[in-house]
Amino acid sequence: MIRQYILPSLSLAAPAAAEAATDGAALPADLSVWGMFAQADWVVKLVMLGLVVASIVTWTVLVAKHLELARQRKDAEAFRDRLAATRSLAQLDGTAQQHPIVQEAREELAQSDGSLADGEGLKERLVSRLNRYEAKVARKMTQGVTILGTIGATAPFVGLFxxxxxxxNSFIGIAEQQTTNLAVVAPGIAEALLATALGLVAAIPAVVIYNHFARAIAAHRAVVADSAAALLRIISRDLSRGTLDAGSV
Structure with a gap:
């Protein structure tokens, strides 16, 4: 009687042990990030490479745009302070005369030659021109930054794909081999999770950096607007004194 119970038990345990051994032997040897990438399907590899490239672009834009904005913000603030301390256009030195915002005012004065007596009309034209200059500066500052918004918005969905x-692929492997052992399921799940992680790694910094630059560009635009307002005050003073003419700037 004992033998009748022991032998069936051993016969059932042997296949289970063999399957477990087979599962352990068939598990991928390398489950590192590089190993999972190397074992991934070619579509998943393309997704991962695209996300890595997007992450590199994000950090490149951060460094390049930070240096550009820091330099231009410093120059813009220095020029704004110089204009704020200036009483008349005649006091502007040669360097200030070559500044783009002063060039805009010079061009408008040249085009308004003969109609400078209409002070209100001249002021409206100067305000319109300087507003367009301010918008042009803002557009130039946003070049290269909008791609960060695109990366931040799309990278999670690319990773989800x-x-x-x-x-x-994991379910296809289960169907083809007609088994649910870990050796069949694990690689595809690992690839899937890695793609998701890379999508988040690309998207989160892109969103944070984009918001940082949005605030920095808004602050730079405010400095340009202050410079335009200071220049308008100078021209208004000269206009009130009667010392303004087309060659004043």
Whole structure:
């Protein structure tokens, strides 16, 4: 009787042990990030490479745009302070005369030659021109920054696509081999999770950096607006004194 119970038990345990050994032997040897990338399907590899490139672009834009904004913000603040301390256009030195915002005012004065007596009309034209200059500066500052918004908005969905594709491959492997052992399921799940992680790694810094630059550009635009207002005050003073003419700037 004992033998009748022991032998069936051993016969059932042997296949289970063999399957467990087979599962352990068939598990991927390298589950590192590089190993999972190397074992991934070609579609998932393309997704991962695209996300890595997007992350590199994000950090490149951060360094380049930070240096550009820091330099231009410093120059703009110095010029604004110089204009704020100036009483008349005649006091502007040669360097200030070559500044783009002063060049805009000079061009408008040249085009308004013969109609400078109409002070209100001249002021309206100067305000319009300087507003357009301010908008042009803002557009120039946003060059290269908008791509960060695109990366931040799309990278999670690109990573999700890689996730779906990896899980789909896992289920295909289960159906083809007609087994649910870990050796079949684990690689596809690992690829899927890695694609998701890379999507977040690309998206989160892009959103944070984009918001940082949005605030920095808004602050720079405010400095340009202050400079335009200071220049308008100077021209208004000269206009009130009667010392303004087309060659004043």
């Amino acid at each position: 890689g996730t779906v594709w990896g899980i789909m």
